[in-house]
Amino acid sequence: MNLNKNKTIIKQTEEEIHWYIIDAKQYKLGRLSSKIAYILKNKDNINYLPYKKRKLKIIIINSKQIQVTGNKSKQKTYKRHSGRPGGLKTEVFEKLQKRIPNRILEHAIKGMLPKNSLGRQLMKNIKIYPDNLHPHTNHKPIKLNID
Template sequence: MEVYTIDAKDKKLGRLASRLAVLLMGKNLRNYKKNIVSDVAVAVINASKMDVGIKKIETKKYSHFSGYPGGLRKESMGKVIKDKGNAELIRKAVRSMLPNNRLRSDMLKKLKISE
């Protein structure tokens, strides 16, 4: 198993997440197949030192719909940071950049984030 270590210090959230998604999918490998989870692991260090703008922290909203009437829940980025830390921001961003199929949960298990 190949392990990539990425330093998140002074990096923007979106650029970091897109790089992590490519590594988790294995698109940088010669033997890439989209129906197989690649044999790589990605570790992110210094997640708390990531560069996130103050305006984005105040205005960005994450939404989740339960499927029931009145079941739309919205949560601000600031609340996510306060409750769960910057690691959850990275996890949410990478999750949305991975393909929405049965392999996504297996790919996310190979992502380790440390504050």
């Protein structure tokens, strides 16, 4: 009796790295970060597997001009801790956006990815820049529109 009938065949393909570019100036923080996490996890591909990562890099430009709705710019706080007693630091969205605008998007996207080694590998595929200058023009990135 052959017990190997019900095996799933996974097609192995050699694919090149695709580069995409997104301008964050025209998007809201939550909408943009959830769509990027969706693309990074490969859920928009017909050959989706939860444990497979896709060969792509996403460049996000103009992170300094990301928008939030309502009063979040004055109320949303970001916390970090040095690990020492009394080392908790909190910062409001407005101040962090002026100081380190990339950290806002990194924090939002990282929170939407799996909390394991795959999520850490996927975070390495994102390049975030505060203005529209980036060193990846020789890769010829494709402009990605998020609807």
